[in-house]
Every structure is written in C-alpha cells, then in structure tokens.
Amino acid sequence: MTKERLYLFDTTLRDGAQTAGVEFSVEDKITITKLLDNLGVDYIEGGYPGANVVDTEFFEKDRTKNATFTAFGMTKRAGRSVENDPGVQGLLNSAAKAICFVAKAWDKQIEMAMGISQAENIEAIQSSVEATLSAKKECIVDCEHFFDGYKSNPDYAISCAKAAYDAGARWVVLCDTNGGTMPDEIEAIVTHVQQSVPGSHLGIHVHNDTEQAVANTLAAVRAGVRHVQGTLNGIGERCGNANMISLIPTFALKKPFCDELEIGVGQKELEGLTSLSRQFDELLNRAPARQAPYVGASAFATKAGIHASAILKDPSSYEHIDPAVVGNERNVMVSQQAGKSNLLTVLERVGLKIEKDDPRLDQLLRKVKEREARGYSYDGADASFALLARRTFGQLPQFFRVESFRTSVERRYNANGDLITMSEAIVKIEVDGEMLMSVAEGNGPVNALDLAMRKDLGKYSDRIDDLELVDFKVRILNGGTGAVTRVLVESRDNTGERWFTVGVSPNIIDASFEALYESVTYKLMKTES
Amino acid sequence: MTKERLYLFDTTLRDGAQTAGVEFSVEDKITITKLLDNLGVDYIEGGYPGANVVDTEFFEKDRTKNATFTAFGMTKRAGRSVENDPGVQGLLNSAAKAICFVAKAWDKQIEMAMGISQAENIEAIQSSVEATLSAKKECIVDCEHFFDGYKSNPDYAISCAKAAYDAGARWVVLCDTNGGTMPDEIEAIVTHVQQSVPGSHLGIHVHNDTEQAVANTLAAVRAGVRHVQGTLNGIGERCGNANMISLIPTFALKKPFCDELEIGVGQKELEGLTSLSRQFDELLNRAPARQAPYVGASAFATKAGIHASAILKDPSSYEHIDPAVVGNERNVMVSQQAGKSNLLTVLERVGLKIEKDDPRLDQLLRKVKEREARGYSYDGADASFALLARRTFGQLPQFFRVESFRTSVERRYNANGDLITMSEAIVKIEVDGEMLMSVAEGNGPVNALDLAMRKDLGKYSDRIDDLELVDFKVRILNGGTGAVTRVLVESRDNTGERWFTVGVSPNIIDASFEALYESVTYKLMKTES
Numbered sequence A, B: 001m002t003k004e005r006l007y008l009f010d011t012t013l014r015d016g017a018q019t020a021g022v023e024f025s026v027e028d029k030i031t032i033t034k035l036l037d038n039l040g041v042d043y044i045e046g047g048y049p050g051a052n053v054v055d056t057e058f059f060e061k062d063r064t065k066n067a068t069f070t071a072f073g074m075t076k077r078a079g080r081s082v083e084n085d086p087g088v089q090g091l092l093n094s095a096a097k098a099i100c101f102v103a104k105a106w107d108k109q110i111e112m113a114m115g116i117s118q119a120e121n122i123e124a125i126q127s128s129v130e131a132t133l134s135a136k137k138e139c140i141v142d143c144e145h146f147f148d149g150y151k152s153n154p155d156y157a158i159s160c161a162k163a164a165y166d167a168g169a170r171w172v173v174l175c176d177t178n179g180g181t182m183p184d185e186i187e188a189i190v191t192h193v194q195q196s197v198p199g200s201h202l203g204i205h206v207h208n209d210t211e212q213a214v215a216n217t218l219a220a221v222r223a224g225v226r227h228v229q230g231t232l233n234g235i236g237e238r239c240g241n242a243n244m245i246s247l248i249p250t251f252a253l254k255k256p257f258c259d260e261l262e263i264g265v266g267q268k269e270l271e272g273l274t275s276l277s278r279q280f281d282e283l284l285n286r287a288p289a290r291q292a293p294y295v296g297a298s299a300f301a302t303k304a305g306i307h308a309s310a311i312l313k314d315p316s317s318y319e320h321i322d323p324a325v326v327g328n329e330r331n332v333m334v335s336q337q338a339g340k341s342n343l344l345t346v347l348e349r350v351g352l353k354i355e356k357d358d359p360r361l362d363q364l365l366r367k368v369k370e371r372e373a374r375g376y377s378y379d380g381a382d383a384s385f386a387l388l389a390r391r392t393f394g395q396l397p398q399f400f401r402v403e404s405f406r407t408s409v410e411r412r413y414n415a416n417g418d419l420i421t422m423s424e425a426i427v428k429i430e431v432d433g434e435m436l437m438s439v440a441e442g443n444g445p446v447n448a449l450d451l452a453m454r455k456d457l458g459k460y461s462d463r464i465d466d467l468e469l470v471d472f473k474v475r476i477l478n479g480g481t482g483a484v485t486r487v488l489v490e491s492r493d494n495t496g497e498r499w500f501t502v503g504v505s506p507n508i509i510d511a512s513f514e515a516l517y518e519s520v521t522y523k524l525m526k527t528e529s
Helices: A026-039 A053-058 A086-093 A107-114 A118-134 A146-152 A154-167 A183-193 A213-223 A244-253 A267-271 A273-284 A305-313 A340-349 A360-373 A382-392 A445-455 A458-464 A508-526 B026-039 B053-058 B086-092 B107-114 B118-134 B146-152 B154-167 B183-193 B213-223 B244-253 B267-271 B273-283 B305-313 B336-349 B360-373 B382-392 B445-455 B458-464 B508-526
Strands: A007-010 A043-047 A068-074 A098-104 A138-144 A171-176 A202-206 A227-230 A401-413 A419-431 A434-442 A468-476 A485-492 A498-505 B007-010 B043-047 B068-074 B098-104 B138-144 B171-176 B202-206 B227-230 B401-413 B419-431 B434-442 B468-476 B485-492 B498-505
Touching: A007 A171, A007 A244, A026 A043, A026 A053, A026 A273, A043 A053, A043 A098, A068 A086, A086 A118, A098 A107, A098 A118, A098 A154, A107 A118, A107 A146, A118 A138, A118 A154, A138 A146, A138 A154, A146 A154, A146 A171, A146 A183, A154 A171, A154 A183, A171 A183, A171 A227, A183 A202, A183 A213, A183 B213, A202 A213, A213 A227, A213 A244, A213 B183, A213 B213, A227 A244, A244 A267, A244 A273, A267 A273, A305 B107, A340 A360, A360 A382, A382 A498, A382 A508, A401 A445, A401 A508, A401 B508, A419 A445, A419 A458, A419 B508, A434 A445, A445 A508, A445 B508, A458 A508, A468 A508, A468 B468, A485 A508, A498 A508, A508 B401, A508 B419, A508 B445, B007 B171, B007 B244, B026 B043, B026 B053, B026 B273, B043 B053, B043 B098, B068 B086, B086 B118, B098 B107, B098 B118, B098 B154, B107 B118, B107 B146, B118 B138, B118 B154, B138 B146, B138 B154, B146 B154, B146 B171, B146 B183, B154 B171, B154 B183, B171 B183, B171 B227, B183 B202, B183 B213, B202 B213, B213 B227, B213 B244, B227 B244, B244 B267, B244 B273, B267 B273, B336 B360, B336 B382, B360 B382, B382 B498, B382 B508, B401 B445, B401 B508, B419 B445, B419 B458, B434 B445, B445 B508, B458 B508, B468 B508, B485 B508, B498 B508
Parallel strands: A007 A043, A007 A227, A043 A068, A068 A098, A098 A138, A138 A171, A171 A202, A202 A227, B007 B043, B007 B227, B043 B068, B068 B098, B098 B138, B138 B171, B171 B202, B202 B227
Antiparallel strands: A401 A419, A401 B401, A419 A434, A468 A485, A485 A498, B401 B419, B419 B434, B468 B485, B485 B498
C-alpha cells in the first residue's frame, strides 16, 4: 500500500509567540528555524512581517533550506483593493515562499467585530488568494473560528472554506481558535466539509483549552485532513497549540497513522526529538517538563518496585514504545520502593558495571534506604546517587575537603537611614594538603557560600569554570522551621548536561551547602580523565 | 431527561504517588484528602496499606466524610487462600470502606511475569472479590493492561473483567496501563466489552503517554463507562494519569456530557477548582503550570492586541467558557473592572466592607499588581493579603518595629573532632518606644531568627504564646541562588485557625523574616479587641 503524505506546518514562531512570557528575537527565530528545518517539518511559519520590527527583519531573507518559509497575515481589508492594502503588499514583497492568511469564517464575528458583510468577507478571501498566486507564492488560508462558525452557520462557514479552495489555495485550514471543541465534533464537521473541499487540501489548527489539542488533531487526520498545524512543546496562546513533539511520534509509530500516512520526519530525526524538545526549552530558559509525553525525563520512568522488576523481564509491560526510537531513555528510579534489579539498571546508567551478586550492592541498597528515611530523595537527584554509589564502590577520589565555613546575614539601617541587608561567607577548603580560605559576599547566605566555595579550588579551579547553578529548591519535610530541610540543586555546564544534587539537614544552610558541594564534586568527577 | 450519574474516582494519593519527585507524608495525605472530599469526588484511593509505613498508618482510620475511602492492593496470590494471604488480609482489616484490587488481564503478563495459569488468575480475582464482599466492603477491580491484553487475547481479557463483575465487584475498571492506546481504539473496545459487563459497572483508567489521557477517558465515557479514574493536576507515573482538573469542568460544562451525565461536583465546588489546583501545587512545592487547561494563569490570557479588543466586545470570541465558572479570571491588560469586583469579594472575605467606588480600591489593586510583578503571590497567602489591605485602608496599627537583626551559621570541628553547625540570631525590636534585644540559637538561621523575634515582644508577649509555625516553603523564582526567593509560612494557634503569610526578597533570610514578621503581625491583629 502506498502511503499518503501528511504535511506538518509549524507555527512555533507565530502562534507560539503568543505564549505569555515568550518573546523571540531575530536570533532566536533563526536558531529555532534551523532546528525545525533539520527536523523535517514541511512549513515553517516565521511570523507576521509588517506587524513588528523583529518579524519584518526576519522576512527580509528566505531562512529555510528544506521547509517552505511561510509568512502569516490578514486577508485584504474590505473596501480597498489588494494593491492598496499595505498589509497584503508587505506579505507579497517579503522573502516568504508561502503566505498563510487568517480569514474569518464565523458570521457573528464578521458582522460584529469587523462590521462588514458576509459577501465582502468572501471577496477578501478570494482576491487575497489570487494575488498570492499571481506573486508566484503558495497560498494557505486559516479559517479562524471555523468550528464555532460552523455551529452557528454551517453553510456560511463552508462557503468561506470553499471560496479559498476555489480561488486556488493549496490548503484550507480549519481552526478551533477558542479550543473548546471536542474530538467527535471535529471528526463529524471535518467529514461534512469534505463534501465541499477535498481532504487532500484541508488542514487542522487547534488549541489545548480542554487538554485535547493532540486528540483533536488526530481526529481531524482520521477524518481526512492532510495538513496539521502545531508548535514545539505545545507553546501558544492561553493553554497552547497542538504539541508537534507529541504528534510527530504518534504519526510515525502508532496505528492507523503509521500504516497509512507518511511524514517528512525520518527515523534519524525522530531519534533527535528528545534532544530537540529540550534544546527548545533551553532557548526559552525554562526547565523541560519531566512528564512530557515521549520526550520527558519521566516519560519512561518507573518507581514502583514490582513494575521495575517486570520491566526488566519485558519492557513492553510498562512501555508503549521503545524510548530509544525518540532519543529518550528508560529511567528506573531509586526510591523507597526500589529493589536490587532497579539498582543494577541505575548503576549501569551512571557508568558502573556491577555483578549481580556483588555484596556491596546490599550495602548500597541499605545506604539508600537509610538515607531516604532521613529525608534524602534520589529519584530527583541522579548526580547525588552516582556519587553515593561511587563512594560505596570506592571509585570516588576526595577531590577536596571542607574544613569549616561561616556565614552571616545582617540587616540594619545604614548611615543614610536605608534598610540594608548584607550576606557574607567564609569557606576553608583543603586541596592536596594545602588550606585555601576564601570569602565572598552574596545576595543571601547560600549564594555567598556558593561563591566562596568556588572562588578558589586550587588545581581544580579551571575544571569548574563553566559550572552554573540553574535552580535551587527547598522543601521542609516535617513542617515548621524546626523540621528537616531537603535542598535540591540543579546545575549545568557548557556540554549542555544538567544534573541534580540533594542535601538534607535540620539546618537549611547545611543542607544547601551539601547539595552545592555535591554538585561541584560531580562536575569534578565527570571531568576526571 | 434524567441524567445518569458519572462517578469520579481519585487516585492522586495512590497512582499519583508514583510521580517522580513526589512523596506524601501522612500529614500531606490528610490535607489532600480534605481537599478532595470537599470537591465532591466519589472515591478517594488513599494508598496501599501494608506496602509502606505511611500508607499503613493512613489506613488506620476512615479519613473521609463524603467520599468512599478506598484502599488499593493486589488480588490474592495463586496457590494460597485469601485467609492465608497477609496482603489481602491487611486490606480487609484496614479502615477502608472499599477495596480496589489490581488484577492482571493480559495473557502474556500472567504467564511471563507471574508464572501462573490463566485459570488461577481468574480464581484469584473471584475469591478476592468475594472476600471483600464478605467483609462488607465495596469492591472495585482494576484490570491492569486491559487494552493491551484485549489486543493480544480479547476473550481472555474479557473473561477477567466478567469474572470480577460476576463475583460482585461494583466496578470493573479497564486500564490502559502503558498509555499507548488511541481514543478510537478505546471507544471500540469499551463498546465490545459491554456485551459482557454493563457500562453502569465499567470504569476507565488511562495514562498520558501520547498526551491523550483526557481524550481517552472521554472516549470511554461516550462509549458507556460510568466511572473514571484520575489525579489532581494529572500527576502520576511516567507522563501522568488522566487529569481530574481538566475532566471535571469538561463533564460539567461540555456537550454531550453536561446534558446526559451528572457528577458529584457542584457549581460552588467547580468555582473553587482553580484555587484547589493551585493549593495542590503549593503542597507539592512546585509552580502551577501557567498553560494548564481551565485553571492555569494563562488559560484565559490574551496577548495579541486584536484579540484583546475583540474579547472586550464579546468574550466568546476568544474564550470557550466563562473563566469565573471554574474560579479563574480573564487576564487582559485592561481588565481593571474584572479585577475590582474580584477584589471586593476577597476583601469581604477578610472582614473589610469597602464601597465599590472607594478610590483606595484602585490604590490597593495597583499595589497588588506591583507586588505580584516582584514575585509576591497572594493566591496562597490570605493573611498577608489581609495585612496589605488593612495597611492600605489605614486599619492596621504598627504593633512593633524591627530595628535590626543579625544571624550567623558556623560549621567547624569541635574539640572532640565532631563536625558541628551552630546557628544564632540577634533581633532588636522597638515596642512602645522601648528597645528590646533578644538572642536565640536555632537549628538554622531562620529558626534562630524566629525564636529571637518571639522571645520578648514586651506587652504583646502573652498574645503570641500559642502561635505555632506549621510549615515553611521556599521557592526560587528565576532559577539559581542569585534569583528572587519567595517564602510561604503557614502558622496556627489554639483556636485551630491556620494562616499563610508570604515574604519575597533576593535574600532568602530577608524573605523568611518578612513572612515570619507578617505571621506575628497577623496574630496580633486578630487578637486586637
């Protein structure tokens, strides 16, 4: 059976830019375009030239090698010609190879929000499409609010879609702009629309307001559309757009899609999906979602002891796909519930090949359980677990020793009557028999300690140059300031690796210092040759 | 038309506890059970008594008022009687009103992972159900891997479900344990199963591995099941379980569900959904997801200028529901009006009756927005909001003033060669023109400051005698020890009231001290006669 082609249209740089807190520079857009172009999507919608300076500059050149470089904009205004509409002229004169127009399809919107007639709206669609084809560009028409429009006035909504198709649009995209439509409604409406526009010219664009953007997209594809719009990691206005990172492996691996349809993303690119998703989060300066389908750090993680031993016998018992296919990995966690088989898997992951009957395994397991009873948690702190294991197996040198530290915070009114707070720390470290003492100020006692400890590590100083603290989480375990404190520190370096270390103590400063010390030690361990 | 009842089964405390990084104490479980019980779910699965000390202690008492308190466990082992199976006996003897057994339904698993015969598995299901009914408890059977089992051997999978039903189980729950099943498969399989077990006795339990847990649950309900399992905010093993927080408003507000089905969550509880979701994240000490459907801070946020003005003309143009129905709010830059009516409600709650056109309302609104931009969050800190409001309306005396404080932490080896850490704090306070200076040691700098500040409050000392710190949470807002820190303190006193105060600063000690100071001030305010 020959497979039908399914086209992927990425709108990360356009609809994704509507995400609260996200703002792309031209440089960001260039970087993301490269990621998408290598992934194998068919269209990259880069923005709205004319709407702001970033997008206008971005569309001065064609930025893609493989994908069709696409500009977004509004159909021409009613009451003026395409030639006299500066918005449309800006699109036609940009470096884009395709133009994606947003067109109204909801009778209520046309009358109320735009104040034009239904016929004027149809004419605007037609002439915008025709002008695009005359400019030798491919034309795509997003029918905004299509599903709400259909429920209000099906004939008119369909006539908008049909007008775009008849005028020569390559794709007519049905949009669930408000995100409130259910999958079965999508399927029924898409089926009906195909009496007027063939599925091979229909697309789908949905939002995640009921947590069903992926399901709604798949429902439309099952019903016949052959073009899907989405964004990396599902960013987008409100609850986000359909998540390309979940859709791509579903199309590639799940029936009936993988049997009947073909996408432009190859096997090798699929193996890069986890890394791409995390790179994109890096760019947005946010921590990747651990629970993200297919690509999250927890997507193939197992905590329960019984599940862990079953998974080692037969991975398909708790894994719906082989994680390697999307570049992810199995993650059997060490926790209260862990057994020995769990432990062996984790040890292998951190580079320790241990025999099943090595007596030190029991020793390590006891240590883990004893420390977890005291408040440590290793399922979120792989690096600390790796250090604990190496210490137990005698494979960790003591790079440096902390002799003592002191930190103080003082708040008072200064000579000008301003309230000021000063934090200072002194750390005394022994490296190779030599005592090094450093002092630093910080914007808090932990920050000051961190700076003081890393200020001078003697011969190791060069090796921690690129160590950077990303996040710092504090959890009080029994309630009240008198309880046990667990601190989790996330670090990264220039290789792009992120690691997590943990510290526990009744004293928040001790716990923080332990996690910081572990992070530095892990960095030294991994740079040991 | 009379509506059919749809039953909600919450497994936050059981399957949700499989989430990487999540560990519940007994106290946590009690707090979460209260939230769920007030929400109106029908079943609260509290854990697995016998599996660990926390769950065993939790099941010593019935913890619910409205919902059915449910224990999870395995069906009896093959080759021994129910009477001789300590696991099953533990369940039967617990305070649970219902038992939810996990039973195998996949031929491959039974033979490979368990090494028993298909008939032995069926017998284990039957006798476990029968023993539960004899113990006068309700019985629920989770058919693990049901959908994978059905694809491998439909007759056997169905015979497991039917055995549970025939033995008297109130609910037979079909589980997509690996999370790889598509909604249309779910719908078809559920339809077929109903030839053997009626939908009024069927449930659905799915995971989010293809980002379709919500859609899969809805597909099963459309096909006829009347019991759905899920978790708060969709926590759970790997990519999580079906998200109750997305399912509940969909059942309550979306067709065909709201027309045909009735759930135990009323209109008032629905209005508390946003707050509940955020409280749960607070408990997990993690930031609520902004893009979360229905309840996220961005769920009704509009960034695009054109969208923003359209939304003011007609909210339905970019909102699929009225955000107030789920206790959320529209987030458009110009929504002062919505903000103000909100504010009046909250003020009334903290005992301040203010006129709608009082100019100080604008002042307070500005203050709140300005402080939230700096990292404060009043969602979880009612007491701090009450103080801010009273300060703005000139209704808060300054009970005492902190002139200065100093705290230090020192770690060193003592004369015996033991590593010790000492924390000390000095606080200088002015009460009625008199300077009081106190010093205290604590098991950390914050504890020491707390003790020193409360040691001598002059004439107020008696009024804070019963003030007790319950919990103390720290969140770093921008990542790294150099970022802004938000501290949330929970306090209580002999009246049983609990209150939350917040402090924000780049310095963790300053932020902690602010939250402690606010807590003491709140206690003084509420004892002012």
